[in-house]
Amino acid sequence: MTKETFLHDKHIALGARMVDFAGWHMPVQYTSIIEEHRTVRENVGVFDVSHMGEVFITGKDSLAFLQKIVPQDISKLAYEKAVYCQLPNKKGGLIDDLIIYKLGINLYLVICNAARIDEDLNWMVRNKKGLDVKIDNQSHNYSLLAVQGPKADELLRTMGLETQQESFTIKPAVICGIKLLISRTGYTGEDGYELLVENEFSEELWDKILKYGKAFNIKPIGLGARDTLRLEAALHLYGNDLDEDTTPVEAGLGWSISKDKQEDYNGKEIIMEQLKHGGRKKLIGLKMLDKGIARHGYEVYKKGERIGIVTSGGISPTLGENIALAYVKNDKDICTGSTVQVMIREKLHDAGVVKKPFICKKNRIKNTGE
Amino acid sequence: MSITEKILCSKSHEYILKNDDGTYTIGLTDYAVEQLGDIVYLELPEAGSDFKKGETFATVESVKAASEIYAPISFKVTEINESLADAPETLNEDCYEKGWLIKAEATGDITEQNDLMEYEDYKEEVE
Numbered sequence: 001m002t003k004e005t006f007l008h009d010k011h012i013a014l015g016a017r018m019v020d021f022a023g024w025h026m027p028v029q030y031t032s033i034i035e036e037h038r039t040v041r042e043n044v045g046v047f048d049v050s051h052m053g054e055v056f057i058t059g060k061d062s063l064a065f066l067q068k069i070v071p072q073d074i075s076k077l078a079y080e081k082a083v084y085c086q087l088p089n090k091k092g093g094l095i096d097d098l099i100i101y102k103l104g105i106n107l108y109l110v111i112c113n114a115a116r117i118d119e120d121l122n123w124m125v126r127n128k129k130g131l132d133v134k135i136d137n138q139s140h141n142y143s144l145l146a147v148q149g150p151k152a153d154e155l156l157r158t159m160g161l162e163t164q165q166e167s168f169t170i171k172p173a174v175i176c177g178i179k180l181l182i183s184r185t186g187y188t189g190e191d192g193y194e195l196l197v198e199n200e201f202s203e204e205l206w207d208k209i210l211k212y213g214k215a216f217n218i219k220p221i222g223l224g225a226r227d228t229l230r231l232e233a234a235l236h237l238y239g240n241d242l243d244e245d246t247t248p249v250e251a252g253l254g255w256s257i258s259k260d261k262q263e264d265y266n267g268k269e270i271i272m273e274q275l276k277h278g279g280r281k282k283l284i285g286l287k288m289l290d291k292g293i294a295r296h297g298y299e300v301y302k303k304g305e306r307i308g309i310v311t312s313g314g315i316s317p318t319l320g321e322n323i324a325l326a327y328v329k330n331d332k333d334i335c336t337g338s339t340v341q342v343m344i345r346e347k348l349h350d351a352g353v354v355k356k357p358f359i360c361k362k363n364r365i366k367n368t369g370e
Numbered sequence: 371m372s373i374t375e376k377i378l379c380s381k382s383h384e385y386i387l388k389n390d391d392g393t394y395t396i397g398l399t400d401y402a403v404e405q406l407g408d409i410v411y412l413e414l415p416e417a418g419s420d421f422k423k424g425e426t427f428a429t430v431e432s433v434k435a436a437s438e439i440y441a442p443i444s445f446k447v448t449e450i451n452e453s454l455a456d457a458p459e460t461l462n463e464d465c466y467e468k469g470w471l472i473k474a475e476a477t478g479d480i481t482e483q484n485d486l487m488e489y490e491d492y493k494e495e496v497e
């Protein structure tokens with residue numbers, strides 16, 4: 001059965017077009033994906049991302065448990081800080097990608113992808129043997145709202161946000177009288193916040209954000225623009241760009257992995273080996289040189305040889321160009337500045353290999369996680 | 371008489387409009403373009419090419435996905451709407467007057483139009 005967030009009726013009332021996504025009935029767009037995309041790049045937008053999972057990790061072995069399941073060094077994670085992590089299997093392939101927040105001593109919050117909650121929980125339970133740790137899935141009790149864009153900070157200040165927060169930090173806050181946890185993170189390549197609130201306050205919070213946001217030309221933003229925004233920022237989408245046959249090194253996430261972490265973790269041997277010598281494949285950025293849009297699943301060629309596959313592709317409303325992420329064989333000749341071809345409807349179209357992300361970070365505050 | 375009173379629509383959301391000179395103007399219905407959302411690219415056939423009813427003759431790309439456009443009747447393309455190359459969003463704004471896709475000569479039998487619907491019936495069918 002398709003699930004609904006606590007804001008479902010709000011989306012319908014706003015005239016959203018709804019789609020099934022990861023088992024949830026979610027808004028894909030309210031007016032126009034391109035308009036919504038520009039709103040987030042230029043002003044501020046609000047997203048309902050309550051489908052995402054919230055799992056609390058508690059118990060005296062919380063740290064030891066997290067150290068076992070992610071390649072990042074969680075012992076270095078300070079109180080009220082967040083870190084982007086992956087959940088590798090024994091072969092280094094990714095079960096999910098996550099954000100882990102330290103909320104206290106032996107208290108961590110894990111935010112995971114809606115479509116992967118069950119797999120994540122199963123995997124966590126399998127890895128907790130002998131450890132004093134509680135894995136508490138609270139996804140059904142929390143709503144998550146993302147407020148993203150260059151005006152996000154200013155908007156939240158008018159709503160009573162008092163704390164000064166760096167990127168990748170989380171703090172308790174009161175916004176318009178509503179108690180919540182506020183984190184300076186997002187999935188758009190813009191500055192912004194994510195607000196974790198108990199379900200019963202989510203509608204009030206949504207309404208207040210739209211009300212106070214009017215002065216900043218806010219719009220509600222659907223999953224369609226969420227996808228074009230994250231693609232421009234070259235942020236991975238699980239299921240497209242990440243899966244159980246792809247290691248974090250192959251996904252270009254080597255930057256996020258602790259090189260000197262002492263503890264063993266799932267897939268460590270393969271991941272460390274690939275950090276030194278590279279993986280079997282690599283994720284590259286493409287800009288179409290010919291007309292045509294590369295889409296998920298299209299094949300990539302070079303000199304007539306099939307070298308890889310597009311995992312995410314579409315238009316970049318900001319650049320006015322067509323962009324894509326593709327996995328290709330790990331060959332040094334497939335490098336920035338070289339040309340490859342994408343097979344679109346049985347015809348090859350030239351594409352240039354470009355640096356990621358596709359857009360510059362002028363609006364982003366320094367990301368301490370990167 | 372408004373344009374929607376003169377067109378015939380297919381179940382796959384193409385329309386045909388018979389012109390005074392006997393050719394047909396072919397395009398996508400307003401329901402189709404609304405469902406597609408922002409249209410960002412169109413791949414149209416070349417003038418002179420032939421298509422049988424039901425064949426893919428063009429592709430429309432919205433932000434989300436690429437969709438095929440099927441020939442509602444058999445035809446030979448006589449003209450394509452060149453202005454769409456630089457302004458595919460015209461389809462979202464006006465899919466009948468300015469946002470038509472191609473003009474064509476019918477090459478099949480008139481009975482090919484038996485399964486096409488008048489606009490009012492089409493709207494009822496899709497909504």
